[in-house]
Amino acid sequence: MATRIRPSSKRCAVIGGSGFLGRHLVERLVEKGYSVAVFDISQRYQVPGVTFHQGDLCDKQALLKVLKDVSLVFHCASPSPACDDRQLFWKVNVEGTRTVIQACQEAGVQKLILTSSASVVFEGTDIKNGKEDLPYAKRPIDYYTETKIHQEKVVLEACSKEKDFLTVAIRPHGIFGPRDPQLVPILVDTARKGKMKFIIGDGTNLVDFTYVENVVHGHILAAEHLKADSPLCGKAYHITNDEPIRFWDFMSQVLIGLGYDAPRYHLPYSLVYGIAMLLWMITCLLRPLVNIKPTFTPMRVALAGTHHYYSCWRAKQDMGYQPVVKLQEAIARTVASYPHLRKEELPFLGQSEAFCISFGCVFSEIRVD
Ligand SMILES: NC(=O)C1=CN([C@@H]2O[C@H](COP(=O)(O)OP(=O)(O)OC[C@H]3O[C@@H](n4cnc5c(N)ncnc54)[C@H](OP(=O)(O)O)[C@@H]3O)[C@@H](O)[C@H]2O)C=CC1
């Protein structure tokens, strides 16, 4: 019988390696001496020493070609939460993840590290210092979260020492950093539309925002500590910055850093949540006719108006995790990385000219077209 030669433990594949987190992970793996193959539906960059394979993770044959001489796989691909397409989330996050597991097992991959999400336990109500043993959300707040729950279960259940196939799930929360296509761009877009004037609720709700390099560090530690005799097998781990911050302080620091005003006026949480629910139902009803993407979804309002921060004690204990970049440094680096999103300054004007321009802007806002 021919014995399969085990590929080097430093040969890995990153599914979703063209995305925001995936690309940071690839760059760090290369720095650490790993040889990396990227598998993604899109190719957005090139890095010397990294091979790119464009394909859909629902296609097992395409995956098998890439995974055949790899011992370690990171799976951080997902459709964007903003697409709100239930069928696509099921196809990619649940069915596609089953295909990834089958392909890994057939190809003889030994370790699979899934990027899950701390939101798998979030139901839209406060979570303070949540541990990994909180139950999965019974009523997940959106389709994306619903499928992230199923995805995590499928991956953790596949962990088998007998089959020499070990799995672990990393649950990050509120990832931010350079090149993030979501958090800062959505924030700036909302500010530019003049909609960032309001604080939802009393503004004291604490939230985890996690710098992307810390999330990458958590993934690599998990890969390096995942062994048949380690406690990591088949378990989920929160990876955060371990510095919960008021949601609205974080938003304000990023906005002010980029030259925009911080929100000032308070709106009751239940009122905004109710309006977001109503808008969401209307968009669902109208979907066959027109595809509207509201800024204020119930999930976003819940994220903006409740406490949701998590303990990463388990990751500290089992894999020696500690954040490598502190929150204030992370915010400063992130702000500096978006020069193109800075508010454009008015050229130097006399007081009366500046007043006329400001007045004109206010007036144009109340114009009826
Ligand atoms: N960003 C955050 O705050 C958080 C993210 N996560 C999780 O982290 C992971 C990475 O997120 P992030 O980097 O922000 O997301 P991105 O959208 O930036 O990256 C995901 C990548 O996966 C690709 N992809 C989508 N569908 C497929 C498919 N069928 N086959 C192959 N590749 C595919 C995407 O391509 P394309 O862009 O063309 O669709 C994209 O390149 C996700 O699993 C997400 O659920 C968890 C918690 C928080």
Ligand SMILES: CC(C)=CCC[C@@H](C)[C@H]1CC[C@H]2C3=C(CC[C@]12C)[C@@]1(C)CCC(=O)C[C@@H]1CC3
């Ligand atoms: C902590 C965590 C899980 C963050 C996830 C990132 C996004 C969900 C947020 C990034 C920008 C946020 C944002 C809002 C909601 C949550 C985000 C999309 C609002 C739409 C909330 C309501 C407002 O007043 C405007 C906000 C713009 C920015």
